[in-house]
Amino acid sequence: MTAADELPIYELLGEARLSAIVAGFYRRVATDPILEPMYPKGDMAGAEERLRQFLIYRFGGPQTYIEERGHPRLRMRHLPFRIDQAARDRWMELMMAAVDEHDVAPEHRDYLERFLGGIADFMRNA
Numbered sequence: 001m002t003a004a005d006e007l008p009i010y011e012l013l014g015e016a017r018l019s020a021i022v023a024g025f026y027r028r029v030a031t032d033p034i035l036e037p038m039y040p041k042g043d044m045a046g047a048e049e050r051l052r053q054f055l056i057y058r059f060g061g062p063q064t065y066i067e068e069r070g071h072p073r074l075r076m077r078h079l080p081f082r083i084d085q086a087a088r089d090r091w092m093e094l095m096m097a098a099v100d101e102h103d104v105a106p107e108h109r110d111y112l113e114r115f116l117g118g119i120a121d122f123m124r125n126a
Helices: 009-013 015-029 044-058 064-069 074-078 085-100 106-123
Strands: none
Touching (some): 009 106, 015 044
């Protein structure tokens, strides 16, 4: 996906809806047998905040993520976790279920699925 292909998702969906999508995702992760064990005990709220800030930053919102954490370095940050095809697919399943809870136009949903799918593919390390 090139810069020319990108949609201004932050502008189109807004911070509140992006935050609600991330909250819905983590609500599902908390009871998921594949993804929940990957999260350090007691840090689910921290993980939710980091993903929320990352997506807001990446989709054109405030740069809080960069200001607080620097370059995302996603592969390096996720290297300690075994992310195989099953984990990648479950991440996408739960994320898209969270997107589907909200009033997201079909073309924006399709964009999110492509964008997030690219990140999910990039994160596989097993």
